[in-house]
Amino acid sequence: MAWSKKQIADWKLANKKGDNVPRVSDVSQRIDSKWQPPEVDCLKINVDASLVEGQNSFTIGMVLRNHHGHFLVGKTLKFVGSVSVMEAEMTRIFEALNWTQEVASGRGVIVESNSLLSVRAIQQEQENLLELGDLISQCRTLLRSNGRMSIRFGKKHANKVAHMFARIPCEINSFTVTQSPPVYMLETIMSEILMI
Structure with missing residues (x-):
């Protein structure tokens, strides 16, 4: 019991909120975990996928926003x-890279995914002979064809709106385009804008 009490007391002391100076790792983690806007006059597409085990389908959600987060x-x-x-x-x-060509109208666009493995596979110039190699090659071709388009990794917590879009009901082998977000997403979008 004495040992447990000491462990709890030590833990409380280590986590004491008395020094209002945030640790560097805490600050960088908060920055990485929130949605970051693109540069001025650029656009950003956040993209996510939803797979449900046992279903013979998967859904992709994409959201295009400007440098104000709108x-x-x-x-x-x-x-x-x-x-x-x-x-x-x-x-x-x-799909996000393809969609960029429709919606960007000559502006710079960042496609952000929370799949670090996928982003690295596309960014590396190594030939990939796996079954995904052709898809990786097609992504690289799209990026090369448009010098104003780039791809980068963003943490899952910074991809909430695209994650929600990937769960919008949609017919198989079809798509839905929304000019305004569903009401239940407004709070998430506004909170991300306010944190910019």
């Missing part, structure tokens, strides 16, 4: 097929 348009796509998580991750990036 919602411009969202898109949900649903595909038939049972795929691996990595294939769904790579497909979502490919």
Whole structure:
């Protein structure tokens, strides 16, 4: 009992809120975990995928926002097929890069995904002979064809709105485009704008 009490007392002391100076790791983690706007006059597409085990389909959600964090348009796509998580991750990036050409109107666009493995696979110039190699190659081709388009990794906590879009009901092998966000997403979008 004495040892347990000492452990609790030590833990409380170590986590004491008395010194209002945040640790560097805490500050950088908070910054990385929130949605970051693109540069001025650029756009950002956050993208996410939703797979449900046992279902023969997966859904992709994409959200386009400007440097103020304002919602411009969202898109949900649903595909038939049972795929691996990595294939769904790579497909979502490919679809976002394709969509960029429709919605960007010559502006710079960042496609942000919370799949570090997928982003690195596209950014590395190594040939990939796995079954995803062709999809990776297509993503690289799209990026090379448009010098104003880039891809980067963003943490899951900074991708909440796209995550919610990936859960919007959609017919298989079709898509839904939304010019204004559903009401239940407004609070999340506004909180991200206020944190900019």
